[in-house]
Amino acid sequence: MLYKDFEEFFPNDAAAIAYFINIQYPDGMVCPHCGEKHLLYQELGKPKHYACKRCNNHFSVMRGTIFENSSTSMRMWFYAINAKLNGKKGISGRQLQRETGVTYKCAWRMLKLIRTAMGYEQERKMFEAIAEIGEMYWVENHQKTKT
C-alpha cells in the first residue's frame, strides 16, 4: 500500500485520528481525570484534544502513546506502522523518507519509537489494528468498483 493510498483512505488527519480513537478506546472514551464517559467533547479545530464537561479536564486522545508529543500527522504514523508490520523486512528510515517525503531524521525517529512500542502489549495490539488498514482499503475499493 502506498502513502498516497493512505491519503485517499483518510481524506484528512482528523479522519485518521477518528480511526485511532476507535481502536484505542473500543469501549468508548473515558475522562482520565474523573472517569466521565458521556460529557466529553472534541475541542473545536483540535481533533486530538478532548475536554470533559463534568470536571473541565482537557486531555489528548493520544495520551500515553508514542503519538502524544508528535507533530507528525497520523496518516504518516499509520503508514510507517503499516509498512513496518506488513513488509517482510519492515521498512528502513531511508525508504520511509523516500516514500513519504519526511526528513530522514523524522523517519528514523518514528521507526525507533515504533520498534520500542512493539515491546508493550497494549501498543502492539493498537499497531496490529493499524496494520489492518491496508486490507480494509482494498475491501472498500473493491466495493466501490462493484457499485
Ligand SMILES: [Zn+2]
Ligand atoms: Zn472529567
